[in-house]
Amino acid sequence: MSTREQMSIVIVGHVDHGKSTVVGRLFADTGSLPDGKLAAVRAECERTGKVFEYAFLLDALTDEQDQGITIDTARCFFKTQRRDYVIIDAPGHIEFLKNMISGAARAEAAVLVIDAKEGVRENSRRHGWLLGMLGVRQVVVCVNKMDLADWREDRFASIEKEYREFLAGIGAPPPVRFIPIAALHGANLATKGSEMPWYTGPTLLETLDGFTKSPAAQHRPLRLPVQAVYKFTDGGDDRRIVAGRIESGSVTVGDEVVFSPSNKRARIRSIESFNTTERTRVCAGHSTGFTLDTEIFVTRGEIMSRVDSAPQVGTRLRANLVWLGRKPMETSRDYKIKLHTAALPVRIHRLISVRDASTLDPGAGADRIGRHEVADVELETRQPVAFDLAEQDQATGRFVIVDGFDIAGGGIITATVADDQEGFRLESRLRDFRWISGGVSPSERRALFHHAPALVLFTGKHGVGKHRYARALEQALFRARIATYLLDGANLLLGVGNDLAAESARHELVRRFGEIAHLLTDAGLVVVSTSNAIGLSDHASVRTLLGDRPLLTIDIDPAGTATSDCDLRLRGDESELTVVTRITGLLRDRGVIGLNDTTHTDL
Amino acid sequence: MDQLDQLEAQSVYILREAYRHFERLCMLWSIGKDSTVMLWLARKAFFGHVPFPLMHIDTSYKLPEMIAYRDRLAREFNLRMIVGADAAAVKEGRTFPLTQHLPDGDPRKLTRVQCCGILKRDALNSTLSGERQRQRLNLTTGVYEPDPDREPYHGVIAGVRADEEGSRSKERYFSPRDKSGTWDVGDQPPEFWNQFKTDYAPGTHVRIHPLLDWTELTIWEYIKRENIPVVSLYFDQGQGTRYRSLGCGPCQSPIRSNAKNLDDVIAELKSGQLRSIAERSGRLQDGKHGLEELRREGYM
Numbered sequence: 001m002s003t004r005e006q007m008s009i010v011i012v013g014h015v016d017h018g019k020s021t022v023v024g025r026l027f028a029d030t031g032s033l034p035d036g037k038l039a040a041v042r043a044e045c046e047r048t049g050k051v052f053e054y055a056f057l058l059d060a061l062t063d064e065q066d067q068g069i070t071i072d073t074a075r076c077f078f079k080t081q082r083r084d085y086v087i088i089d090a091p092g093h094i095e096f097l098k099n100m101i102s103g104a105a106r107a108e109a110a111v112l113v114i115d116a117k118e119g120v121r122e123n124s125r126r127h128g129w130l131l132g133m134l135g136v137r138q139v140v141v142c143v144n145k146m147d148l149a150d151w152r153e154d155r156f157a158s159i160e161k162e163y164r165e166f167l168a169g170i171g172a173p174p175p176v177r178f179i180p181i182a183a184l185h186g187a188n189l190a191t192k193g194s195e196m197p198w199y200t201g202p203t204l205l206e207t208l209d210g211f212t213k214s215p216a217a218q219h220r221p222l223r224l225p226v227q228a229v230y231k232f233t234d235g236g237d238d239r240r241i242v243a244g245r246i247e248s249g250s251v252t253v254g255d256e257v258v259f260s261p262s263n264k265r266a267r268i269r270s271i272e273s274f275n276t277t278e279r280t281r282v283c284a285g286h287s288t289g290f291t292l293d294t295e296i297f298v299t300r301g302e303i304m305s306r307v308d309s310a311p312q313v314g315t316r317l318r319a320n321l322v323w324l325g326r327k328p329m330e331t332s333r334d335y336k337i338k339l340h341t342a343a344l345p346v347r348i349h350r351l352i353s354v355r356d357a358s359t360l361d362p363g364a365g366a367d368r369i370g371r372h373e374v375a376d377v378e379l380e381t382r383q384p385v386a387f388d389l390a391e392q393d394q395a396t397g398r399f400v401i402v403d404g405f406d407i408a409g410g411g412i413i414t415a416t417v418a419d420d421q422e423g424f425r426l427e428s429r430l431r432d433f434r435w436i437s438g439g440v441s442p443s444e445r446r447a448l449f450h451h452a453p454a455l456v457l458f459t460g461k462h463g464v465g466k467h468r469y470a471r472a473l474e475q476a477l478f479r480a481r482i483a484t485y486l487l488d489g490a491n492l493l494l495g496v497g498n499d500l501a502a503e504s505a506r507h508e509l510v511r512r513f514g515e516i517a518h519l520l521t522d523a524g525l526v527v528v529s530t531s532n533a534i535g536l537s538d539h540a541s542v543r544t545l546l547g548d549r550p551l552l553t554i555d556i557d558p559a560g561t562a563t564s565d566c567d568l569r570l571r572g573d574e575s576e577l578t579v580v581t582r583i584t585g586l587l588r589d590r591g592v593i594g595l596n597d598t599t600h601t602d603l
Numbered sequence: 604m605d606q607l608d609q610l611e612a613q614s615v616y617i618l619r620e621a622y623r624h625f626e627r628l629c630m631l632w633s634i635g636k637d638s639t640v641m642l643w644l645a646r647k648a649f650f651g652h653v654p655f656p657l658m659h660i661d662t663s664y665k666l667p668e669m670i671a672y673r674d675r676l677a678r679e680f681n682l683r684m685i686v687g688a689d690a691a692a693v694k695e696g697r698t699f700p701l702t703q704h705l706p707d708g709d710p711r712k713l714t715r716v717q718c719c720g721i722l723k724r725d726a727l728n729s730t731l732s733g734e735r736q737r738q739r740l741n742l743t744t745g746v747y748e749p750d751p752d753r754e755p756y757h758g759v760i761a762g763v764r765a766d767e768e769g770s771r772s773k774e775r776y777f778s779p780r781d782k783s784g785t786w787d788v789g790d791q792p793p794e795f796w797n798q799f800k801t802d803y804a805p806g807t808h809v810r811i812h813p814l815l816d817w818t819e820l821t822i823w824e825y826i827k828r829e830n831i832p833v834v835s836l837y838f839d840q841g842q843g844t845r846y847r848s849l850g851c852g853p854c855q856s857p858i859r860s861n862a863k864n865l866d867d868v869i870a871e872l873k874s875g876q877l878r879s880i881a882e883r884s885g886r887l888q889d890g891k892h893g894l895e896e897l898r899r900e901g902y903m
Contacts, residue, residue: 006606077818102793106796234652274646274651286604287611300623324793336802398795400793402802405802410795410796
């Protein structure tokens with residue numbers, strides 16, 4: 001079995017500061033090159049009349065050799081006594097920043113190369129910021145080409161001082177070490193050079209071997225972003241498997257888990273795998289799958305955790321992000337955010353600051369983030385999403401932004417920001433986490449009733465015909481053997497809400513309405529509701545309290561001037577039959593009724 | 604978790620992302636050890652099932668044992684097995700082996716790289732797009748029949764490894780190709796953490812590479828751990844030779860080796876004669892830039 005440890009290291013820095021030479025030299029000096037490769041590259045140089053460079057070992061592609069720069073992230077393997085290294089040689093040229101990021105985002109440690117003669121340059125600074133943002137915590141800075149600086153200690157010291165001050169200024173973590181090197185001569189890479197007796201620290205190779213693998217995430221709270229729910233029926237397989245990678249923590253058969261943001265709970269019935277012995281426990285790092293003891297409906301993008309250490313749920317995220325798109329990121333547009341396995345519409349809620357990562361200068365405009373700029377922003381997702389702060393859990397705290405077909409930016413979540421649903425969301429989470437279920441499960445109710453629960457909410461001003469339509473709908477559903485109930489807002493004020501003065505306690509009225517709708521839908525009913533007190537503006541609150549049960553909002557607007565979102569807008573002059581037909585069509589589309597061909601055919 | 608567990612977890616994660624985002628998805632299976640490991644990883648990812656078709660581009664120069672092994676596994680694993688081949692090129696003699704006897708300078712004479720271009724790259728691109736008739740294995744009869752499905756594939760899983768050769772070391776896990784299958788290596792999308800390029804414009808496709816982080820050694824160690832069936836051509840059958848990498852008969856040569864089983868092969872790679880010899884050294888089309896040019900135009 002393979003017992004050797006592997007670590008991936010990215011080499012970054014400004015263009016022409018000698019990154020590829022550092023890597024080529026490390027390969028040659030550790031004897032990690034295939035036989036004949038060094039000779040072949042030397043021969044190729046001789047044939048084309050170029051002076052041999054160690055960089056050519058890596059720059060295998062024609063483009064790069066022609067231009068003499070690394071375009072993309074090459075990956076190579078080299079070995080020391082301690083472990084195997086995957087070296088990611090990332091390009092220093094600004095045009096290829098996205099390639100540098102692709103390389104660094106995979107790395108466990110980084111070597112940042114600064115030219116002793118040129119000193120700290122634009123990309124030295126930009127890469128320093130990015131390593132911090134990308135979560136690379138083990139960084140060694142090599143001050144290269146010391147031969148061109150006459151091997152002088154004061155030159156090395158002044159670069160170290162300047163760069164440390166820069167990093168401290170932007171709040172990036174300090175590097176582990178600075179090493180003076182001359183990659184072309186091999187000084188302080190694999191062996192100590194005699195040229196700089198004033199440097200008594202370890203070589204680059206010793207420093208790399210001293211880096212540690214990130215500690216196992218299995219002692220942190222459980223996080224499993226749901227990647228998919230599978231049911232493959234070939235060969236009579238009837239398992240319904242919740243699949244994903246455990247990003248932190250561990251899972252044992254019998255554990256109670258909760259899914260966020262749906263707040264669904266279940267116990268782990270089994271751990272599923274192919275061609276292994278049966279497992280009862282699986283820990284962080286494994287891509288795995290589970291069956292659950294109850295048939296709950298969970299989807300990709302939810303996070304599975306324990307009840308007492310659930311992730312945060314919200315719609316507003318404060319983040320640091322870097323933008324790579326050719327078109328700037330603008331405050332007035334919708335984008336797609338991909339955060340762990342979730343993907344949903346997002347837009348900039350507030351742009352706190354934008355700047356160029358190398359100069360710290362303010363960016364182009366206050367309403368957009370330009371290419372290669374970094375920003376401190378508040379993002380707002382269209383629906384609530386589960387997440388963590390990046391400092392607590394990297395895998396569930398970092399994201400990318402998709403513009404059109406392309407990943408155009410990425411970032412980390414630095415703080416949560418309360419939105420207007422915060423209070424109700426917390427209430428419904430605590431309620432769901434502690435809910436004591438009866439002996440009949442929602443799926444058993446569905447099977448008996450032949451339909452799912454839902455809330456149909458009629459809104460509109462007094463006297464536009466809400467009650468007339470609601471009654472017609474209730475009667476039609478009932479005749480089609482659908483378990484239904486008309487919840488009239490006026491009745492709510494008579495009993496459950498008779499201690500409330502309607503206007504001043506509106507928030508509390510909405511809460512009580514939402515909780516009653518939650519109870520009735522928990523009983524499996526299709527609740528039809530009409531109220532003057534609950535308006536379209538409250539539907540976000542009702543939705544929060546209702547959880548993931550379908551909510552249809554039907555707005556009646558005789559003037560035809562309303563623009564807010566709803567599922568169906570009526571003028572109030574439609575016939576009752578038309579309205580019933582359109583709403584039952586929506587219920588069918590949402591999978592509430594007509595679950596099979598033989599039910600509800602009379603609607 | 605050991606290194607093989609980590610590699611497996613990442614590959615499984617990538618395969619599940621591919622299955623989630625690409626409705627028209629297939630996996631290229633060259634019958635070699637790498638793509639067979641990839642097939643095995645698909646069974647890991649989907650709990651014993653393989654929910655997309657396997658595609659083999661048959662050049663007609665594959666060793667007969669490879670074809671028999673392909674069809675045996677396809678039936679054993681219950682695979683949707685699709686084969687694409689440019690039979691006309693072989694029939695009309697437009698291949699390297701069939702033009703080898705022609706004098707130098709004859710315009711009909713084809714190099715090895717040109718032959719790969721016709722039988723592999725072009726055959727692959729046209730089979731993926733559906734322009735070329737695909738053949739599908741009938742699992743009941745064991746016979747290949749014309750596949751009625753002519754729709755193009757938008758997601759193509761390929762078993763390339765970063766350590767194989769220079770151009771492959773620059774690949775992304777999810778790598779977009781344009782309408783003609785071309786790889787723009789100078790302008791690849793960013794790949795942050797485990798967020799991949801899963802949105803694509805109509806007419807384009809994405810190559811998915813779950814094996815990028817594997818090496819020849821870890822592939823063999825995994826085959827051993829999982830007891831994955833591989834073609835016996837990889838082992839010395841008593842002649843003192845074996846194949847290290849499998850391609851077309853005329854363009855590969857066996858290596859001298861007495862490795863008769865998995866333990867021998869692993870020992871040979873770890874500390875024996877192959878410790879520092881590149882795997883594809885026995886592949887004759889790889890010379891300077893040959894493979895890279897092919898890959899830009901859609902080759903695996």
